[in-house]
Amino acid sequence: xxxxxxxxxxxxxxxxxxxxxxxxxxxxxxxxxxxxxxxxxxxxxxxxxxxxxxxxxxxxxxxxxxxxxxxxxxxxxxxxxxxxxxxxxxxxxxxxxxxxxxxxxxxxxxxxxxxxxxxxxxxxxxxxxxxxxxxxxxxxxxxxxxxxxxxxxxxxxxxxxxxxxxxxxxxxxxxxxxxxxxxxxxxxxxxxxxxxxxxxxxxxxxxxxxxxxxxxxxxxxxxxxxxxxxxxxxxxxxxxxxxxxxxxxxxxxxxxxxxxxxxxxxxxxxxxxxxxxxxxxxxxxxxxxxxxxxxxxxxxxxxxxxxxxxxxxxxxxxxxxxxxxxxxxxxxxxxxxxxxxxxxxxxxxxxxxxxxxxxxxxxxxxxxxxxxxxxxxxxxxxxxxxxxxxxxxxxxxxxxxxxxxxxxxxxxxxxxxxxxxxxxxxxxxxxxxxxxxxxxxxxxxxxxxxxxxxxxxxxxxxxxxxxxxxxxxxxxxxxxxxxxxxxxxxxxxxxxxxxxxxxxxxxxxxxxxxxxxxxxxxxxxxxxxxxxxxxxxxxxxxxxxxxxxxxxxxxxxxxxxxxxxxxxxxxxxxxxxxxxxxxxxxxxxxxxxxxxxxxxxxxxxxxxxxxxxxxxxxxxxxxxxxxxxxxxxxxxxxxxxxxxxxxxxxxxxxxxxxxxxxxxxxxxxxxxxxxxxxxxxxxxxxxxxxxxxxxxxxxxxxxxxxxxxxxxxxxxxxxxxxxxxxxxxxxxxxxxxxxxxxxxxxxxxxxxxxxxxxxxxxxxxxxxxxxxxxxxxxxxxxxxxxxxxxxxxxxxxxxxxxxxxxxxxxxxxxxxxxxxxxxxxxxxxxxxxxxxxxxxxxxxxxxxxxxxxxxxxxxxxxxxxxxxxxxxxxxxxxxxxxxxxxxxxxxx
RNA sequence: GCCGGAGUGGCGGAAUUGGUAGACGCGCCGGAUUCAAAAUCCGGUGGCCUUACGGCCGUAUGGGUUCGAUUCCCAUCUCCGGUACCA
Numbered sequence: 001x002x003x004x005x006x007x008x009x010x011x012x013x014x015x016x017x018x019x020x021x022x023x024x025x026x027x028x029x030x031x032x033x034x035x036x037x038x039x040x041x042x043x044x045x046x047x048x049x050x051x052x053x054x055x056x057x058x059x060x061x062x063x064x065x066x067x068x069x070x071x072x073x074x075x076x077x078x079x080x081x082x083x084x085x086x087x088x089x090x091x092x093x094x095x096x097x098x099x100x101x102x103x104x105x106x107x108x109x110x111x112x113x114x115x116x117x118x119x120x121x122x123x124x125x126x127x128x129x130x131x132x133x134x135x136x137x138x139x140x141x142x143x144x145x146x147x148x149x150x151x152x153x154x155x156x157x158x159x160x161x162x163x164x165x166x167x168x169x170x171x172x173x174x175x176x177x178x179x180x181x182x183x184x185x186x187x188x189x190x191x192x193x194x195x196x197x198x199x200x201x202x203x204x205x206x207x208x209x210x211x212x213x214x215x216x217x218x219x220x221x222x223x224x225x226x227x228x229x230x231x232x233x234x235x236x237x238x239x240x241x242x243x244x245x246x247x248x249x250x251x252x253x254x255x256x257x258x259x260x261x262x263x264x265x266x267x268x269x270x271x272x273x274x275x276x277x278x279x280x281x282x283x284x285x286x287x288x289x290x291x292x293x294x295x296x297x298x299x300x301x302x303x304x305x306x307x308x309x310x311x312x313x314x315x316x317x318x319x320x321x322x323x324x325x326x327x328x329x330x331x332x333x334x335x336x337x338x339x340x341x342x343x344x345x346x347x348x349x350x351x352x353x354x355x356x357x358x359x360x361x362x363x364x365x366x367x368x369x370x371x372x373x374x375x376x377x378x379x380x381x382x383x384x385x386x387x388x389x390x391x392x393x394x395x396x397x398x399x400x401x402x403x404x405x406x407x408x409x410x411x412x413x414x415x416x417x418x419x420x421x422x423x424x425x426x427x428x429x430x431x432x433x434x435x436x437x438x439x440x441x442x443x444x445x446x447x448x449x450x451x452x453x454x455x456x457x458x459x460x461x462x463x464x465x466x467x468x469x470x471x472x473x474x475x476x477x478x479x480x481x482x483x484x485x486x487x488x489x490x491x492x493x494x495x496x497x498x499x500x501x502x503x504x505x506x507x508x509x510x511x512x513x514x515x516x517x518x519x520x521x522x523x524x525x526x527x528x529x530x531x532x533x534x535x536x537x538x539x540x541x542x543x544x545x546x547x548x549x550x551x552x553x554x555x556x557x558x559x560x561x562x563x564x565x566x567x568x569x570x571x572x573x574x575x576x577x578x579x580x581x582x583x584x585x586x587x588x589x590x591x592x593x594x595x596x597x598x599x600x601x602x603x604x605x606x607x608x609x610x611x612x613x614x615x616x617x618x619x620x621x622x623x624x625x626x627x628x629x630x631x632x633x634x635x636x637x638x639x640x641x642x643x644x645x646x647x648x649x650x651x652x653x654x655x656x657x658x659x660x661x662x663x664x665x666x667x668x669x670x671x672x673x674x675x676x677x678x679x680x681x682x683x684x685x686x687x688x689x690x691x692x693x694x695x696x697x698x699x700x701x702x703x704x705x706x707x708x709x710x711x712x713x714x715x716x717x718x719x720x721x722x723x724x725x726x727x728x729x730x731x732x733x734x735x736x737x738x739x740x741x742x743x744x745x746x747x748x749x750x751x752x753x754x755x756x757x758x759x760x761x762x763x764x765x766x767x768x769x770x771x772x773x774x775x776x777x778x779x780x781x782x783x784x785x786x787x788x789x790x791x792x793x794x795x796x797x798x799x800x801x802x803x804x805x806x807x808x809x810x811x812x813x814x815x816x817x818x819x820x821x822x823x824x825x826x827x828x829x830x831x832x833x834x835x836x837x838x839x840x841x842x843x844x845x846x847x848x849x850x851x852x853x854x855x856x857x858x859x860x861x862x863x864x865x866x867x868x869x870x871x872x873x874x875x876x877x878x879x880x881x882x883x884x885x886x887x888x889x890x891x892x
Numbered sequence: 893g894c895c896g897g898a899g900u901g902g903c904g905g906a907a908u909u910g911g912u913a914g915a916c917g918c919g920c921c922g923g924a925u926u927c928a929a930a931a932u933c934c935g936g937u938g939g940c941c942u943u944a945c946g947g948c949c950g951u952a953u954g955g956g957u958u959c960g961a962u963u964c965c966c967a968u969c970u971c972c973g974g975u976a977c978c979a
Binding site for chain 1 (some may be wrong): 893894896903904905906907911916917918932933944958959960965972973975977979
């Protein structure tokens with residue numbers, strides 16, 4: 001071993017020398033104790049100086065792209081939930097690298113967003129400053145965990161060099177006719193003079209100040225994601241996502257088959273109005289049971305059909321509905337409200353005249369905004385009919401429509417030519433019938449709506465378009481003029497008109513049309529936070545390209561992302577939006593892949609423990625004994641203020657035992673675990689290992705403050721195997737491995753390799769723990785037995801592994817070493833313990849040779865007293881022998 | 893309500909083409925070491941019965957299939973996540 005090269009990197013050894021010279025008696029203690037803080041910084045700088053994690057995208061090694069959902073750099077810093085996902089990907093990145101892959105594992109910042117702008121409003125600090133400061137904190141935290149990111153590829157969505165391409169993609173969407181302007185209602189707060197995001201509105205009032213919020217239509221950019229609904233649905237087949245995640249996307253897209261049917265308005269009831277009301281229904285088979293119609297309050301025909309005597313009540317109803325937010329409309333669902341318009345429509349199948357109502361249980365945004373109501377076979381219609389005394393007709397047998405609507409299967413009745421048919425056939429037949437007469441047609445509908453793509457905010461990507469004053473035309477900027485930079489502003493306060501603060505910057509807003517040179521205004525909306533995160537995974541592959549968002553050759557090689565890990569909160573929107581943009585880029589030939597993320601895994605939430613005390617209405621304070629009482633309110637005590645009496649959590653001042661409750665971590669519950677604190681106490685490797693050992697990656701798991709000691713102890717045990725300690729085996733030796741040890745080693749390599757590959761990190765760690773326990777039983781540990789263990793540990797606890805690898809006399813870095821191989825021959829043992837049952841109950845075990853046949857097994861079993869006792873004087877009717885598994889006697 | 897997921901020791905969890913339930917860790921108990929404690933090392937640890945050998949019960953609950961069920965089927969309960977008048 002080359003000591004000199006080793007010493008260049010191991011200042012620990014220097015430290016120990018120093019100790020040895022000045023305090024000879026301390027040398028062995030310093031040598032043997034595990035002090036993560038002394039080695040972690042050292043190896044972090046080693047990786048940085050050596051550019052260990054730099055990715056060569058042109059490498060000949062097979063590519064592996066492992067990606068985290070990049071964070072919004074909030075002021076709160078990294079939390080243990082981030083650490084969980086990022087550790088998982090870091091393990092995979094390091095593992096795949098050792099397995100011979102060229103690994104791309106980048107990190108960046110989703111840095112546009114509301115909090116920085118709100119902070120700017122309060123303090124006048126530019127969001128860029130806040131963002132930079134937060135990014136610095138995040139970066140330091142990520143580095144302190146030893147994550148092996150290629151920082152040369154760092155992306156920040158707020159950099160003009162990045163959002164230049166976000167704007168470019170918008171221009172492409174516009175060219176493809178996928179971006180359009182519409183009047184859409186937004187949450188307008190007159191008191192604050194601004195538009196609020198949904199999450200800023202609580203119970204119809206603003207989160208800040210509690211001012212009333214109303215819905216006001218404003219000019220907005222929309223993206224036609226609905227045009228891609230079918231492909232977004234179908235291409236789910238191409239990707240390896242967890243089934244529940246695909247299901248959520250399917251539900252969100254919400255494809256349903258049915259028919260569109262035209263109902264003519266009865267001219268006699270409307271002073272001769274000639275009009276059709278088109279409805280969408282998934283149950284055209286129930287057409288004969290349609291006894292009334294309902295228009296959504298916003299439906300344009302409402303005005304036309306309403307009779308003079310009903311006009312006043314209809315208008316009043318419509319105004320009421322407009323005031324309600326979507327939320328209120330759905331929450332107040334107990335009573336089905338509505339008013340009669342005075343008009344009638346004609347049911348096309350039987351020419352019956354049915355009344356037309358207006359009701360807000362029909363949504364303008366779905367289908368055609370109008371329905372045919374079939375109260376006999378739709379529960380909502382049934383409730384409405386009951387409330388307003390409308391006719392209910394049974395057209396499908398099998399239920400009791402006096403009690404409730406019968407939505408299930410059955411045979412058609414009261415339906416002329418459909419009567420007698422089952423539902424499925426009736427659907428087919430009626431659609432044909434309608435199509436022959438041009439009264440309707442088969443149709444498909446989606447729940448998915450077009451994507452509201454603008455915000456009235458400052459801190460977002462500006463739209464690269466102008467509005468020409470003379471004719472109001474929207475004119476896109478030429479590509480060469482990108483990026484259109486976000487200007488500096490004096491004030492972050494909203495303009496007061498509902499427009500973004502950009503509207504107040506005259507010299508920026510007033511411009512010229514790039515086509516004609518005539519006066520024009522810039523778009524003052526900005527893009528939503530989703531925009532930057534919709535394509536960042538492409539940019540990581542080719543972050544400095546100034547010709548295109550990504551070099552198509554590199555895209556072909558590196559996409560789709562092999563493994564994408566992040567929180568379940570992005571299961572629908574982020575993943576759907578990114579898939580949509582990806583498909584658009586595919587369609588214009590910018591990229592070659594249909595889907596961005598081949599495999600997605602959601603890490604589970606990590607829960608914290610809150611400590612509650614209870615208070616009665618009289619102000620009496622109670623402890624955990626009041627947990628089940630209903631007349632008390634619980635209040636959390638911050639975890640740092642809990643006073644511990646042994647293992648009893650106590651109120652800081654009162655003599656009250658607190659009630660521990662496991663729940664989502666949040667500042668207000670005082671139960672947040674800060675990763676920095678854990679690192680300080682136990683080191684980064686212990687934190688990483690603990691989060692992985694806690695349970696399956698995808699499961700929701702409670703954080704146990706005592707649990708970290710277990711994995712810390714495990715690392716310390718490995719450390720002392722190498723460094724030596726009086727209670728550990730007597731140091732590392734050069735001996736060969738005996739057969740038992742060799743088997744244990746190869747079995748461990750197999751288990752750790754397979755579990756790591758499948759992201760079963762908890763059981764991989766357990767296997768390494770078991771192996772360490774085995775090693776502790778030895779008198780001396782062969783170097784050949786411990787070196788592979790250190791290699792397997794490296795993805796999980798990289799700092800400790802690097803240090804041990806060096807101390808074992810190997811060249812740094814362990815990361816450069818190929819993954820250890822296992823030998824199949826050493827996985828099987830000569831003999832095994834066979835479980836023996838009598839009548840399915842375990843009665844004993846016998847040791848038999850690996851290749852023993854049934855006769856040998858039975859003979860061995862009958863030698864066993866515990867087994868034989870149950871077989872005596874009984875007739876053996878049947879013997880079930882599954883080699884390697886079980887031997888079962890069935891006796892009579 | 894609907895969709896998806898999950899219920900296993902005091903706790904986190906392990907084991908499913910059906911085959912020794914409780915790996916590994918925490919906690920707890922005992923021992924070694926120590927003047928003592930911490931740390932460390934070794935051993936034990938699902939419940940009940942038994943002096944012991946051993947037996948019985950046990951994977952949310954109740955049924956079923958099977959030589960054999962944590963695993964498959966039916967019904968029920970509870971919890972978590974998503975979604976909510978989507979015609």
